[in-house]
Amino acid sequence: MRIGPYALDNNVILAPMAGVTDVPFRNLCVRLGAGLAVSEMLSSNPRVWETEKSRERMLHHQDVGIRAVQIAGCDPELMALAAQHNVRHGAQIIDINMGCPAKKVNKKLAGSALLQDPALVTEILHAVVAAVDVPVTLKIRTGWARDQRNGVYIARIAEQAGIQSLAVHGRTREDMYKGQAEYDTIAEIKAAISIPVVANGDITSPEQAKYVLDYTQADAIMVGRGAQGRPWIFREIEHYLRTGEQHAPPALEEVTSIMREHLAQLHSFYGDLKGLRIARKHIGWYLQAIDDPLEFRRYFNSLESAAGQTDALEHYFVNLQERKERYYV
Numbered sequence: 379m380r381i382g383p384y385a386l387d388n389n390v391i392l393a394p395m396a397g398v399t400d401v402p403f404r405n406l407c408v409r410l411g412a413g414l415a416v417s418e419m420l421s422s423n424p425r426v427w428e429t430e431k432s433r434e435r436m437l438h439h440q441d442v443g444i445r446a447v448q449i450a451g452c453d454p455e456l457m458a459l460a461a462q463h464n465v466r467h468g469a470q471i472i473d474i475n476m477g478c479p480a481k482k483v484n485k486k487l488a489g490s491a492l493l494q495d496p497a498l499v500t501e502i503l504h505a506v507v508a509a510v511d512v513p514v515t516l517k518i519r520t521g522w523a524r525d526q527r528n529g530v531y532i533a534r535i536a537e538q539a540g541i542q543s544l545a546v547h548g549r550t551r552e553d554m555y556k557g558q559a560e561y562d563t564i565a566e567i568k569a570a571i572s573i574p575v576v577a578n579g580d581i582t583s584p585e586q587a588k589y590v591l592d593y594t595q596a597d598a599i600m601v602g603r604g605a606q607g608r609p610w611i612f613r614e615i616e617h618y619l620r621t622g623e624q625h626a627p628p629a630l631e632e633v634t635s636i637m638r639e640h641l642a643q644l645h646s647f648y649g650d651l652k653g654l655r656i657a658r659k660h661i662g663w664y665l666q667a668i669d670d671p672l673e674f675r676r677y678f679n680s681l682e683s684a685a686g687q688t689d690a691l692e693h694y695f696v697n698l699q700e701r702k703e704r705y706y707v
């Protein structure tokens with residue numbers, strides 16, 4: 379798939395996830411096969427740009443892949459300024475968030491709440507597209523509520539505004555994350571517009587990825603939660619889509635080396651104090667997939683120093699090697 383001048387290496391994309399898809403995780407996913415990794419959302423409110431969180435999210439030049447940066451907000455002028463600001467900081471693609479269901483975001487009429495106001499959607503998209511020279515992409519849900527599925531209508535607005543690709547999470551805001559994602563609306567959207575469409579929701583295996591691509595005829599798929607603690611899922615999906623064959627799961631040695639690398643990157647990107655907090659959730663996700671994690675997870679989460687985490691993980695790996703027959707991914 380192409381997004382403006384950028385030809386993706388493959389059509390398997392890491393979804394933007396606030397608090398998850400930071401620089402260390404994005405780079406790991408790209409190294410392990412993601413064709414594109416979209417950043418966490420950045421607020422369009424300039425008053426928060428100087429906070430620690432925004433400054434960390436604005437370090438676009440540390441991305442190894444194409445730098446796709448997501449912005450969120452509801453004021454067309456501020457969204458345009460935010461897009462320009464991020465391009466100045468290195469963004470190569472600006473992605474607009476109209477999918478976030480969080481109350482804190484929706485209260486300000488941003489994220490998925492915008493789907494209730496197509497006129498404002500139109501204004502925002504036109505303002506952002508006009509403000510920057512880089513491609514602008516959009517991410518939506520299928521609508522605000524189950525009886526207001528207006529994804530096709532919004533998709534047409536997006537196409538007319540010059541949006542270069544559209545990612546669709548197959549749920550309404552009302553659904554939050556409940557039930558199964560539905561792919562019918564994504565298929566309808568794909569049939570209705572001619573810009574690339576990216577299908578998203580509940581893709582956690584190569585087989586599901588192929589099913590969704592075939593069913594929706596989308597140009598690419600996007601994986602969010604399925605990549606937590608399993609960043610190698612991208613090469614597994616890419617390999618299966620390309621060859622029809624399963625990619626071997628990572629050997630224990632590779633899993634441990636990925637975890638080691640990820641932990642070190644988190645400590646170095648955030649500094650020890652914050653890095654150790656962020657590491658707890660990521661290491662927790664890996665541990666869910668291997669061995670009997672609970673006891674070690676509790677211990678790991680109780681550690682209060684980065685060096686302590688690194689040591690603990692090394693000891694855990696040694697034990698794990700000894701009990702290799704119990705390992706599974």
Ligand SMILES: Cc1cc2nc3c(=O)[nH]c(=O)nc-3n(C[C@H](O)[C@H](O)[C@H](O)COP(=O)(O)O)c2cc1C
Pocket residue numbers: 393394395396397398418419448475476477478517547578579580581600601602603604
């Ligand atoms: C923890 C978390 C944070 C998320 N943050 C964002 C975000 O910042 N921007 C966005 O567009 N979507 C966000 N999403 C939604 C995901 O991008 C994705 O659409 C959703 O998780 C469905 O895909 P999945 O089933 O593959 O996880 C978030 C989801 C999760 C679980």
